[in-house]
Amino acid sequence: MVDHTEAAVRAEASAWLEANWDPNRSLVEWRDMLADSGWGMPNWPTEWYGKDLPVGLVPVVEEEFKRIGALPIPKSGIRMLAAATILAHGTDMHREKFLRRIITGEDVWCQLFSEPGSGSDLAGATTRAVMVGNKWVVNGQKVWTTSAHKAHWGLLLARTDMDLPKHKGLSYFIIDMHQEGVEAVPLKQMNNHASFNQVFLTDAEVLPDFQVAELGDGWSVATTTLMHERRAADSLRAWGQVPDLEGRIYDEEREEVKTTLAPYSWYPQRAGRVDLIMQRAQETGAINDPVIRQEIAKLMVLHKSAEWTARRARAAQMQGKPQGPEGSLGKLASSNVARAAARVHTMLSGADAMLSGSDGERDGTIAEILVSFPAASIAGGTDEIQRNIISERVLRMPKETRFDADKPFKDVPRNTVG
Amino acid sequence: MVDHTEAAVRAEASAWLEANWDPNRSLVEWRDMLADSGWGMPNWPTEWYGKDLPVGLVPVVEEEFKRIGALPIPKSGIRMLAAATILAHGTDMHREKFLRRIITGEDVWCQLFSEPGSGSDLAGATTRAVMVGNKWVVNGQKVWTTSAHKAHWGLLLARTDMDLPKHKGLSYFIIDMHQEGVEAVPLKQMNNHASFNQVFLTDAEVLPDFQVAELGDGWSVATTTLMHERRAADSLRAWGQVPDLEGRIYDEEREEVKTTLAPYSWYPQRAGRVDLIMQRAQETGAINDPVIRQEIAKLMVLHKSAEWTARRARAAQMQGKPQGPEGSLGKLASSNVARAAARVHTMLSGADAMLSGSDGERDGTIAEILVSFPAASIAGGTDEIQRNIISERVLRMPKETRFDADKPFKDVPRNTVG
C-alpha cells in the first residue's frame, strides 16, 4: 500500500527519480520505466501504469520531477484524450493494447468527431458505421482533424442507427488509421497554414472489439473525451518548454515537441499577439499619437482584465471555492482581445498592413495576425456557443428550443452537402 | 366631376383658397370651411369632407396652401390615426359623428393599445370587454397613452374571447374617455417628464354601436391604425412650424400646437442632439483634443450616413422605385446615433456631466440628453423588434418560432402582474 501523505509521496517519488533519472537514456526507454514504476501517470490505477494517487497529490510528484530535472510524461495531445477515454470507458483489451504506447508516445492519435455538415453541432454527425459480416464498415467524412495524416489510431464518433433520436444513435470506436479506406487530406486555411485534415472514410473497417462502451453510448463517451479537451489544450502550451540541455533524451523530446506543435505554430498570431503591441508602438513612434494611444489603452484594459479574471478563477479554484462565473468567460474574452489586438496592429502598421511574408512587418508575423485572428472566435466553440453556454449554464436562462432531439435522426433536417 | 389633372387641381385649389383664406377667422371656422369644401383632406371621399383626389395629387394642393399662406389641416396626432381607421373600417354613424370634429380639432383622441403586461407584444393585450346586458363592460389597464387625460375619445383594443387564439380574440372599440370608469394617471419617466399616461379601465362602458368592424377583427383594424402611426409621427415634427404672423387664426393654431406637442418636448434630447456637438466642441475647446475629435468624427460619419440613407430612400420613393433595404434602417440607425451622441456629449462635458437643471450645461439640456437617449432604442419599436423586422421582412430570414399563435389565449403563458 502506498502511503498517501504528501511527505511520503514526495520522498518516494524523489528517491525513485534520483535513482533512475538519466538524461542519456532514449525517450522511449525512460517512458517505459515511468510506465512500469507508475511515476509517469501517478493518478492512474496501479494496474494500469499508475500509482492510484489522488489528483490533489499529482502536483507534489510534478514538483519532484522539476526539482530533479527529470522529463515527465507530456499530459497533452489527443493521445491523452484517448487515454482518459479508454480508462473511463474502454475494455481491458483496449487498456492493454493502447495505454503503454500512449505513455511512451510511440502511437500518434487523432480525433474524428467534427464533420463538414455539422460544425458546432457535433451530435449531428452523419458518418455511418454499419455491421457487415463480422466487421463495422464506416463511410463518411470528418474534418478539423489535427495530425490525421500521421496518426495510427483515431477516436471515431459514428452513427449506428438512423431511426433513433440524434444523441442515441451514435457509437464510439477506435479506428486503425493505417488502412486503405482512410484518406487524410490537408485542409488549407485562409492564413496559408494547413493545421488540420479532412478525413474521408470509404468502407473503412473496425473490428467489433474496437467499439468503446455499448452500442448507442457514443455521445456520452464523446462527452468524456471533450471534457478533457480544454485541459489538454492548456497543457499543450505548457509542454512547449523543453530544458535547453544536452543529452539524448532532450534531443528526442525536442524533436517530438516540434512535430507535435507544428500545426499550432500560428496560434499565438490567432490570439492577437498583445505582447507585441507596446514594443511596436514604441518602435513605430505610434505611442506618441494620442488617438492610437487610447486604442492601445482600450486593448490593454481588456487584456489585463481578462488575464486577471483568469487568475481570479484559478485562485478561487485553489482555495477550493465553487466555480464562480469568472471561470466561464475566458474563451469569449480572449476572442474579444484577439479582435481588438488585430485592430490595433492594423493602426500601428498603417499602409504596411497590406504586405505579408518577407515584405510584411516583423517578417510577416503581423500579416499573419491579421488573417489568423478570426479563428479565435470560432475554433474550440464559437463565440455564439460560448454565449449559449454562459447564459444557460451560468445564468440559468432557458435552453434553446430543440427541433432535433426527440425525433428519429433520419427525419431531422440537415445539410445535404458538406 | 373633378378634373384630375395637376393643372386643373392646382387652379381649382388656388381659386378656392384665394377666395376664402382669411387669417382673422377662428381656427374652427376655417377648418369647418375646409371640411365643407373638401380642400382640407382632398384625398378623402367626396361624401366625407374630401374631394376623392389621388394621393399623388395631394402635394399639389399642399403647395397651393403654402403659396397662399393658408393654414392646412394638421395631418398629425392620434386623431388622424382615428380618422384613417374610421374611414377604412368604421360605420357611417362613426364617420358622421367623428370625422368633422377630427378635422376641426375639437375632439382630442388617444390610443389604448399597449398594456403593462404586453410591451412589444401588442396582440397579447389582456384588457377584457364583456357584454353585460346591452353594453360592453371593459376592465383592464393600458399604458404609454399620450394625452389620455385630455382625450374625449379613445381607440381601444380589448379581448372579447379568451378561448380563441391570441390574434383572433381581440376586438376594436371607440371608448368615451369622459366617463367614471376611465382614470388617466400620468406616468413619470426617468428623465422627469411625464409624456404618457397609464389608463385604468374599471367597468368602463362602450355602447355596441361603438364597436369598429366585426367581433374578433380587432387585430386587423389595429394594424391599420399602426400603419399610419409612423407617418403621423413624421408629420408631427413638420407641424411644429406655424408662421410667425399676426392674426387670430395663427394665435389659435400656435396654442393648439403648443398643447399638442407638450408631451414631445424632450424628443430632440432623446435623439441625442447631434446639432449641438460641433458647437459645444468648439466652445469647450474639446475640438482641439485629437481623441475627442475622433469620437466626434465617428459620430458624424454615422449621423451623416444615416441622414443620407434616409435621403436615398426618399429619392428612390419619389422616382417610383420599389422600396430598397435602405428604407427600413432609419429607426435602428437613429438609435445608434442617439447612443453615440450621448457618449460624445459626456466626453465634452467631462465632470459637468454630473450636473443637471440650471446647474447643468446649456441649462440642463445636456443632462436631459443623458437621461433621455435610452428611449430612442425602445419607443416606437425596440431595436430588437427592428432587427426582427429587418431580418424577416427585408432579408427574408425565417420567422421566430411562435409559442402563442395557435392555442386558446387563456392557455398562453403571460405576465401575472403589470
Add this chain to the structure above:
Amino acid sequence: MKFSFTDEQDEFRTVLRRFLEDRSPSTEVRRLMATAEGWERDRWSEINAELELTAVAIPEAYGGHGFGASEQCIVLEEMGRALLCAPYFSSTVLAAGAILNAGTEEQKQALLPKIASGETVATLAFTEGNGRWDNAGVEMVATKSGSGFTLAGSKNLVLDGHTADLIVVLARAPGSSGDQGLSLFTVTGDAAGLERTGLTTVDETRKLARLDFTNVAAELLGEEGEAAGPMATTLTRAAICLANEMVGGADRLREDALEYVQMRMQFGRSIASFQVTKHKAADMLADVELAKSAAYYAAAALDEGDDDIVSVASLAKAAASEAYMQTAIHAVQMHGGIGFTWDNDTHLWFKRAKSSEVFLGDANHHREVMMLNWAE
C-alpha cells in the same frame, strides 16, 4: 499578488450585503435622494454604529480598525450595490485619505478618530470650475495671514460639500502653478465667509456642492507647499475605491435585469428565452466580471505596494466607467419601456453609472494616465 478573498472577507461581505439590503432598500434610497442633504445623520449613525464602516480602513493608531484597501473596497462595492445614501466616500475615502497622507502626526491624532467613529463627516474640496481632477487644475489661492492662511475662490463638484462638518481644501500659493506651491487646509463647514450651495445633480443619490470662499480662515494641513504628492496618492486610492463601488452597482443592475427577463413573458414565452436576450446577458456578465477583476486586482495591488499602482488604479477606473455605463444601457433596454419609467429602479443606478463615469476623471482621462505611467 494575492487574488482571492479570504473566508473572513467573504463572510464580511455576506453580512454587509444582507445588512444593506435591509437598511437601504430602494424605497429608502428614493426617500433620501429627494432631500437636499441626500443623507440623514441619525439614520447614518445608526447604520454605522452596527458595522463601524467608517473605521474599517483607518489605522488603529487613529481609532480605526486598520484594515486594508481590499476590505474598504468590499465596503464600497456593497454600498455601490445598495446605492446607500451616506457620506462615506467623501469622509472616509477622500478626506481621511488626504489627512492620512498629508497631515502631521498631531493633526491625524486630532482629526481621524472622529472620522473613524463617524462623529465627524468630512470631505475633500479640490475640483474647481474647470472640472479638472488633477493638481495642476487648481487655481484657488491661499494667502498667508498672520500665523494662519485665508482662502479665496471657489470649489466645485464637492461631494457632500454642503453637509460636511469638516472640509479639507486644496489651494496654492499666489503665483505658483502645476504641482508646485500646493497646500492642503482644513476649514469647518460653518466657517465665516464660506458659502455652500447644493447643486442639482443627474444622480440624485450623489450630492455635490459649490463652495465659495471669501477670505475664509483656514488651518494648514501638513507641510506648506508639499500637498501635490499626498493629493496624488489620495486620488489614486480614491479611483480604486470608486472602481469597486462602481462594479458593485453594475453587478446589481445586471442581476436585476436578468431577474426581470427571467420573470417576464412576451409572445407566450419568457423574454429570457430569446437568444438575443441570452447573448446580451452573457456579454453583460463578461463586462461586469472583467471590470470586477480589475477593481479587485487594483485593491490588492494597493495593499501590496505595487509599483505600477497609478496605472493599475486608472485601468480599474477606466474599466469600471465603461462597464457600468454599458451595463446600465443594456439594463434599461432589457426592461423595455418599463425600464425608462421613474417608478422602476433601473434609472437610479443608470444615473449613478453616468455620474461615476466622469467622477474623478472619465475613461479617456484614466486611459491616458494609465499609458503615461505604465512601467513596462
Add this chain to the structure above:
Amino acid sequence: MKFSFTDEQDEFRTVLRRFLEDRSPSTEVRRLMATAEGWERDRWSEINAELELTAVAIPEAYGGHGFGASEQCIVLEEMGRALLCAPYFSSTVLAAGAILNAGTEEQKQALLPKIASGETVATLAFTEGNGRWDNAGVEMVATKSGSGFTLAGSKNLVLDGHTADLIVVLARAPGSSGDQGLSLFTVTGDAAGLERTGLTTVDETRKLARLDFTNVAAELLGEEGEAAGPMATTLTRAAICLANEMVGGADRLREDALEYVQMRMQFGRSIASFQVTKHKAADMLADVELAKSAAYYAAAALDEGDDDIVSVASLAKAAASEAYMQTAIHAVQMHGGIGFTWDNDTHLWFKRAKSSEVFLGDANHHREVMMLNWAE
C-alpha cells in the same frame, strides 16, 4: 444634391454586374491572383473591349465617354463586388486622374486616349517607405538635368507598379518640403535605371510593387513645382472611388454570408433561424447600406462640385473602411470554421477588406482629414 440613380445608370449596373459575374467568377479570381502580375493583358483587353470600362470617366476630348464620378463609381462598386483582377484603379482612377488634373493640354492629348482605350496601362507612384498618403510625405528628389529631369529614390506600395506601361511619379525639388516644390513626372515601365519588384501582399488580388529609381530620366507632367493641388484633387477622387469599390465588396460578402446561413442546417434547423444570426444579419445590412449611402453621396457631391468634397470624400472612405472590415469579420463568423478555410471564398474579400482599410489612408486618417476640412 442628386441622390438616386437614373434608369440608365441602373441599367448600366445590371449589365455590368451580369457581365462580371460571368467573366470574373471566384475561380478566375483565384487563377489570376496566383500569378505574379495579378492580371492578364489579353483577358483584360477582352473584357474591356466589350464594355469600354477604361473610357467611362475620361472626357470625350481625350478619347473617353465623358461620364461623371457617379458612373465611374458604379464601375468600381461592381468591380469590388466581383473582385475583378484588372489594372483599373491604378490606370483609370490614379494615373488618368493625375494626368487630367496636372498635365498640359498636349500631354493629355498624348497620354489619355491610350489609357481610355486600355492600350496603355498606367499607374501613379507617390507613397514611399514611410507609408504616408499625403504630399508632405514625399521625399524622392527630382533633379534638373539638361532639358529634362532625373529621379532618384524609391516608391513603395505602387498599385500594379511592376506591370504598368507608364508610371506617373510624384517627386520634389531638392531642398523643398511640404506642398512646395512638388512635381509630377512620367516614366515608362521599362525605363533605364528603374527596378521594379512585386511585393508579397495580404490581399493577393491587389498587387503592389516597390520601384527603385537610379537616376531615371523622366518627363515633367504639367507645371514644375505645382503638383500639390492636382495630387490632392486626384487623391480626393481616388478616395471616393475606393469607397465605392469597397461597399461593392462589402455587399457581396454580406449577401454570400446570408445565403450560406439560409441554406445551412444546424441542430435540425436553419442557422438563419437563430435570432442572433438574424440580428447580426440586420446589423450587417445597416453597416453596408449606411456606408453605401456615404459612398454614393460622395460620388454625387463630386459631380456637383460640392465645396465640402474633401470632407465628404474622407467621410465616405472612413465609413467604408469600418463597414467593409466589420462585414468581413461577421461574414467569416457566420460561416463558422468553413469561413476560415482557403477553399471557401470568404477570405478573398476579407483580405481585400483588410487591404482597402488602409489603402489611401486608414479610418483614423480620414476622420482627421474630414474634421480638419469641415466647412460647417
